[in-house]
Every structure is written in structure tokens, then in C-alpha cells.
Amino acid sequence: MRILVLNCGSSSVKYQFINTDTGSALAKGTVQRIAMAGASITHKPTGKDTVVIESELLDHTAAIDLVVKTLSHSDHGVISSMDEIDAVGHRIAHGGETFTDSALVTPSMMTVLHDCIELAPLHMPAMIRGIKACQRVLSDQPHVSVFDTSFHHTLPAQAYVYPLPYIFYDEYRIRRYGFHGTSHKYVAQRAALLTGKPFDQSRIITCHLGNGASITAIKDGQSIDTSMGFTPLEGLMMGTRSGDVDPAIILYIMDKEELSRREGNSLMNKHSGLAGVSGISADMRDVVEAMESGNERAKLAFDIYCYRLTKYIGSYAAALGGLDILVFTAGVGENSPQARTRVCSTLGFLGVELDESLNQKTRAVEAEISSAAATVPTCVIPTNEELVIAQETERVVNSEQPQTAVR
Amino acid sequence: MPNPAIVIVGAGAMGQGLAEAIATQGSELYLLDQSTDKAELGKQRIAESIDREIRRWGLTKSDKKAILARIHPTAEYEVLKEADTVFESIPENLDAKRRMLAEVEPYCRPDALIVSTTGTLSITRIARYTLRPERLVGMHFLNPVSQIPLAEVVRGRETSDSAFKRAVAFARSLDKQWIEVNEYPGYVTTRIIVPMINEAMHVLMEGVASAEDIDKAMKLGFGFHVGPLALADMMGLDVVNHWMNNLLAELADHKYNPAPILRRKVLAGELGVKTGRGFFDYDERGNRQLVTIQDTDLEREVVA
Numbered sequence: 001m002r003i004l005v006l007n008c009g010s011s012s013v014k015y016q017f018i019n020t021d022t023g024s025a026l027a028k029g030t031v032q033r034i035a036m037a038g039a040s041i042t043h044k045p046t047g048k049d050t051v052v053i054e055s056e057l058l059d060h061t062a063a064i065d066l067v068v069k070t071l072s073h074s075d076h077g078v079i080s081s082m083d084e085i086d087a088v089g090h091r092i093a094h095g096g097e098t099f100t101d102s103a104l105v106t107p108s109m110m111t112v113l114h115d116c117i118e119l120a121p122l123h124m125p126a127m128i129r130g131i132k133a134c135q136r137v138l139s140d141q142p143h144v145s146v147f148d149t150s151f152h153h154t155l156p157a158q159a160y161v162y163p164l165p166y167i168f169y170d171e172y173r174i175r176r177y178g179f180h181g182t183s184h185k186y187v188a189q190r191a192a193l194l195t196g197k198p199f200d201q202s203r204i205i206t207c208h209l210g211n212g213a214s215i216t217a218i219k220d221g222q223s224i225d226t227s228m229g230f231t232p233l234e235g236l237m238m239g240t241r242s243g244d245v246d247p248a249i250i251l252y253i254m255d256k257e258e259l260s261r262r263e264g265n266s267l268m269n270k271h272s273g274l275a276g277v278s279g280i281s282a283d284m285r286d287v288v289e290a291m292e293s294g295n296e297r298a299k300l301a302f303d304i305y306c307y308r309l310t311k312y313i314g315s316y317a318a319a320l321g322g323l324d325i326l327v328f329t330a331g332v333g334e335n336s337p338q339a340r341t342r343v344c345s346t347l348g349f350l351g352v353e354l355d356e357s358l359n360q361k362t363r364a365v366e367a368e369i370s371s372a373a374a375t376v377p378t379c380v381i382p383t384n385e386e387l388v389i390a391q392e393t394e395r396v397v398n399s400e401q402p403q404t405a406v407r
Numbered sequence: 408m409p410n411p412a413i414v415i416v417g418a419g420a421m422g423q424g425l426a427e428a429i430a431t432q433g434s435e436l437y438l439l440d441q442s443t444d445k446a447e448l449g450k451q452r453i454a455e456s457i458d459r460e461i462r463r464w465g466l467t468k469s470d471k472k473a474i475l476a477r478i479h480p481t482a483e484y485e486v487l488k489e490a491d492t493v494f495e496s497i498p499e500n501l502d503a504k505r506r507m508l509a510e511v512e513p514y515c516r517p518d519a520l521i522v523s524t525t526g527t528l529s530i531t532r533i534a535r536y537t538l539r540p541e542r543l544v545g546m547h548f549l550n551p552v553s554q555i556p557l558a559e560v561v562r563g564r565e566t567s568d569s570a571f572k573r574a575v576a577f578a579r580s581l582d583k584q585w586i587e588v589n590e591y592p593g594y595v596t597t598r599i600i601v602p603m604i605n606e607a608m609h610v611l612m613e614g615v616a617s618a619e620d621i622d623k624a625m626k627l628g629f630g631f632h633v634g635p636l637a638l639a640d641m642m643g644l645d646v647v648n649h650w651m652n653n654l655l656a657e658l659a660d661h662k663y664n665p666a667p668i669l670r671r672k673v674l675a676g677e678l679g680v681k682t683g684r685g686f687f688d689y690d691e692r693g694n695r696q697l698v699t700i701q702d703t704d705l706e707r708e709v710v711a
Contacts, residue, residue: 267464
């Protein structure tokens with residue numbers, strides 16, 4: 001089956017066109033600066049040269065229209081018409097408690113997704129816009145939502161219920177949902193294959209360190225704990241998000257600076273993390289560069305980031321009762337040997353030890369980077385959420401009737 | 408590529424606030440005024456407003472770029488041709504609105520929704536200046552528009568149900584809660600808040616409590632974000648006075664008589680934040696100066 005996989009941001013659309021029979025991408029690309037000056041599409045057909053096309057793009061519909069036109073273009077396209085797209089898979093940040101599995105897009109699903117906006121306000125509006133736009137452009141194809149939350153539906157109650165009055169769980173479904181599920185699942189499976197351990201009989205910790213960052217404890221193939229919670233704000237320090245803080249702090253600041261709820265929210269989601277501490281950038285590469293040229297605050301940001309991650313790995317190893325594989329993935333996890341070195345430097349007691357030369361040269365490729373003395377393998381696995389989304393989409397399309405109500 | 412489907416006519420305070428709110432929500436729009444200079448100035452003020460929001464942690468620099476890129480200042484009526492929604496937010500003067508609508512309407516699509524953001528003038532009366540009064544609807548926003556999550560959606564006598572529904576859908580798309588208002592002076596918000604402010608002035612004038620303490624009591628007692636006298640200073644005392652007179656004239660009830668202290672301050676040119684002095688003192692950037700005890704005492708002597 002040939003599946004278009006979409007990941008819609010507020011001003012960007014990432015896409016891959018994947019043949020699930022071979023597991024390979026026929027083309028991939030990114031549309032950037034939607035609804036802004038200088039909008040463009042960067043399109044990489046597999047085996048051909050990358051093309052960059054500038055085009056004025058007013059909204060997501062125009063962007064997706066351009067994606068489809070580019071895919072079926074006579075020169076750099078990979079199909080002859082849009083009919084050759086069999087289905088569309090959408091990466092969706094939040095499925096609430098309703099969606100414990102990937103599912104066909106239906107009107108009732110759209111209603112639930114709207115209800116999920118307040119659970120992931122940074123991501124859901126663009127993703128919903130993306131689905132609507134894509135349904136307009138590809139109206140004959142089935143559309144499937146694959147949720148960042150659904151891998152974590154196996155969390156036990158002790159991990160997902162917060163120590164607040166229980167009524168809030170009953171009343172508002174306030175609980176840990178967890179995110180990046182597709183990525184955690186994929187990299188854990190790949191790492192198990194790479195190290196020759198059985199996925200469904202191993203204790204694995206996966207660190208997804210992108211702009212948003214989360215860590216998951218996987219026992220016998222199931223997610224048993226994860227650091228993102230009710231929203232993607234909890235847990236690790238991230239590019240612009242604070243992660244765990246004493247919740248009284250935000251109330252205190254909001255009171256001192258007379259901030260509205262919206263401003264308080266934006267303070268923690270957009271002005272904190274690496275960017276907030278370093279004052280330089282939300283991007284780890286910039287922070288490391290500044291640190292190496294002597295910037296104290298960049299160093300502090302790096303220190304906090306790694307220290308907090310190390311603590312989480314320790315606590316998840318305790319939750320799992322031991323550790324069989326440690327995995328790093330996404331932007332920082334795949335490309336920052338400095339962060340990996342620092343994070344692992346005090347994990348010797350668990351049996352984690354890196355081979356520094358392997359670590360240094362491993363960037364964005366699948367590799368085991370542990371030393372010969374390590375008893376627990378550490379792996380770098382480039383995440384491939386798109387492939388998982390394509391596979392999930394195929395599974396749903398093959399198994400479900402379009403009329404099936406999802407709720 | 409389609410052009411922005413939203414045109415805001417009038418790049419003054421309300422037009423700016425509305426443009427900022429719409430662009431923040433992700434839509435492109437034209438900000439139309441009599442000259443490109445005026446329209447550009449409006450956009451510049453929006454940039455300043457966004458800067459304030461960045462200092463308050465509400466937006467980021469990249470948000471600013473994205474929002475400003477969606478606002479297209481212009482003086483060309485031609486842009487109205489493809490608009491499905493046209494906002495009228497020029498100054499609150501019936502004759503000016505009449506002239507503007509006469510110039511603008513010939514460019515508008517027959518199915519375009521026309522929204523007046525007036526807070527003081529009659530929607531029914533404004534609608535009479537148009538060829539299709541049924542498609543004119545009122546939407547009253549409070550400043551700062553991008554912050555205050557309320558829209559009063561106002562039916563004039565001839566507003567059609569479909570026009571009303573489109574206005575409600577628009578309010579929703581801006582993430583605003585909305586209320587339905589049948590046209591009547593002051594709608595709900597102004598009608599209730601202005602007499603309350605007036606009453607606070609009476610309490611001050613009668614020496615019951617100091618301005619600071621009146622505001623403190625209402626903030627802490629009823630959870631108001633701003634006290635009534637500070638709110639009057641922000642709205643402009645001339646505006647509050649105008650409103651009281653307007654309600655008095657329209658509703659013919661003596662309870663809408665402007666408090667003498669209000670009349671006196673307006674006569675003295677003490678209009679609140681914009682002149683640096685109202686019930687409290689302000690610096691050039693509009694920040695409140697600390698009130699000393701003497702000022703408060705003086706206030707009492709003056710009004711005694």
C-alpha cells in the first residue's frame with residue numbers, strides 16, 4: 001500500500017510517501033513558512049535530486065495541494081496521479097482516553113479531537129487544520145489518525161493517576177497520557193532487534209530528545225511509565241518547555257507579574273527550557289556551541305538538561321526493576337554525543353558505559369555505542385515515526401469499515 | 408493563490424486590536440485605511456502591542472514575525488472584491504460611517520458579511536446606509552481584543568439569521584466566547600460597567616473611601632482584575648462621560664447622570680491614562696505612579 005504520512009505544525013507540513021510493502025519512502029519533504037512570506041517546499045524523491053520550490057501558500061490546504069502536485073509532478077514526482085495514493089496517515093498529538101489505538105478519521109473523531117485542543121494547545125490546532133485541509137485535497141482516500149498517546153494506554157493506574165483528589169480524574173479525565181508513543185515504540189523495537197534481545201521480554205528505557213522531549217519505561221513490550229503527562233509540558237527539560245517544576249512557582253509568578261492564564265501557559269511552554277535558561281537558543285547545537293566557547297548560562301542550561309535526564313533514567317530503571325537496553329533518539333538523542341556522554345557518565349552502577357569513540361562518531365544512524373565492558377547496551381536509533389504511522393494506517397484501512405463509529 | 412478573505416476597514420485602536428487577534432489566530436487579513444501611511448501606522452502599533460505581550464511572556468519573537476506577516480496594510484479598495492468578511496472599525500461617528508459605507512459597499516461581494524464593531528452607535532441605523540441591511544451585524548469586542556475572550560454579537564432590526572450565525576462562527580474561530588445581544592444602548596458590558604464606575608465616583612466624591620481603597624475593595628471583594636476607577640482611567644474619562652450622557656439621553660433615567668467629579672475632570676482635561684492623570688497618575692508609558700497620601704487627601708479637599 002502507498003501511504004502519504006503527514007505531520008502538520010502551525011506553519012509547516014512534514015510528509016513522507018511510503019510504500020509499506022517495502023517499508024521504504026518513495027519521497028519525503030517539508031513545506032515551510034505556510035501563510036508567511038517565503039513559503040517553500042523541499043522535496044526529496046528517493047534516488048533523485050532534491051528540489052526546492054518557492055510558492056505562496058496561504059494555508060494548510062494550499063500546502064497539501066502543493067505536496068500532492070509535487071508528488072505527481074512529471075519531473076520530480078513519484079506517481080502519475082493522486083489516485084495512486086492509497087491512504088493518508090496523520091500524526092496526531094493527542095487522542096485523550098477515547099483513542100487507545102490508531103483509527104479512521106470520522107466526523108465523531110473530529111469532535112473528540114477538538115475537545116483535545118486544550119490538552120495539547122501547541123499542537124492540536126495545526127493537526128486538526130491539517131486533517132481538514134487534507135480531506136479537501138484527497139477526498140477519495142481513507143484518512144487515519146495515529147496518536148502520540150496510544151502506545152501509553154498500557155500505563156498502570158499507579159503511573160497515570162496523579163496524587164490529586166481522585167474526583168478530577170473522574171470529572172475531567174486528568175491523568176498522565178504520555179506522548180511520542182509512536183517513536184518510543186519504534187526505537188525500542190529496533191533497539192531490541194539490534195541487540196538481539198526479545199522486545200516482549202526486556203526492560204527498555206527510551207529517551208526521545210527532540211524539541212519536545214520525553215522518556216519511557218517499557219517492560220515486556222508495554223509502556224509502563226512515561227515522563228510527559230496530562231500535557232506535553234511535564235517531565236524532561238526541553239527546547240522551550242520547562243518540564244517538571246514546583247507548580248507553586250507558576251502561581252507565584254503569575255501573581256507577582258499579574259499574568260493571565262494564557263500568559264502563564266505561554267511562559268512555561270514557549271519561554272522556558274534550554275531557551276529560557278541559556279537566553280541563547282532552544283536548539284541544543286547552539287547551546288553546546290555557546291557552552292564550548294565559555295558561555296556560563298549555556299553551560300548551566302546543558303547541565304540542568306542532562307542532570308534531569310540522568311535522574312529520570314535512574315528512577316525508571318528502579319520502576320522496571322533493572323535495565324536491559326538504553327535508547328537515545330530524536331534531534332538531541334541522535335546528534336549530541338556531548339549530551340549522551342554527560343547523561344551516561346554516572347550510570348555505571350546500572351551497567352551503562354559508552355565507548356567514547358563510537359559515541360562521538362554516531363550521528364543519526366542506528367548504532368550500539370556501549371563499551372565492551374558495559375552489561376547494558378546503549379543504542380542510538382534514528383526515530384522513524386513516519387514508517388510506523390504508514391504501517392498503522394495500512395493496518396487500520398485493511399481492518400476497519402469506513403462506517404465504523406470510533407467512540 | 409487566494410487573497411485574504413478578511414478586510415478590516417479602519418486601522419485605529421479597534422481595527423488594530425481586531426487585526427492582531429485575527430492574525431494571532433492564524434488568518435491573513437487586509438488592514439485598510441484612507442492612506443497607506445495610516446494603515447502602516449496601524450500595523451506598527453500592532454507590532455508594539457505584540458512587543459508588550461512578549462514582555463509579558465504571552466508571545467514569542469517568532470510568533471511576532473508570523474502574526475505580522477499575516478497583516479497586509481493597504482489603501483486600495485480593490486482588496487474588498489474578494490473578501491467574504493468586511494469589518495468596519497472607523498471612528499464612532501455616524502456620518503463618517505455613512506460616507507465610508509457608501510464608498511466601500513460597491514466593491515463588496517453581494518454575499519460578503521459586513522460587521523460593524525461600533526460600541527456606541529445603532530446597528531439598525533448603520534444598516535440603513537447599506538444596500539443590504541440584512542447582512543450587517545454588530546460585533547462588540549473589548550480592548551485589548553486579543554486578550555479579552557468575549558464578543559457581543561449584536562442583532563440590528565434587520566440583521567438576518569444567516570448573518571448572525573456567520574458572526575458567531577467568526578467569534579468562535581477567534582476563540583471568543585460570545586453572547587447574543589439585541590440592539591440596545593450599551594449592550595450588556597457597557598450598560599452595566601459604566602454606571603458601576605459612576606457609582607464608584609460618587610463613593611469617592613462623598614468621601615466614603617479613597618480612590619485606592621475603592622479599587623482595592625472591588626478587586627479583592629469581587630475578584631475584579633482592575634478596580635472601577637483604574638478601569639475608568641484606562642477607558643478614558645471623556646469616553647465614560649460620553650457614555651453616561653448617551654445612556655441618559657437614550658434611556659431617560661436620572662441614574663445615568665454623570666457624577667459631578669467626572670464632569671469636572673473632563674472639563675479640566677484630566678482624561679485618565681492617555682493624559683497622564685485621571686483618578687490616578689501615570690507616566691508617559693502609561694504605567695501607574697504610586698499615589699501618595701497627600702494626593703488622596705487633596706482629592707478629598709477638592710471634591711468636598
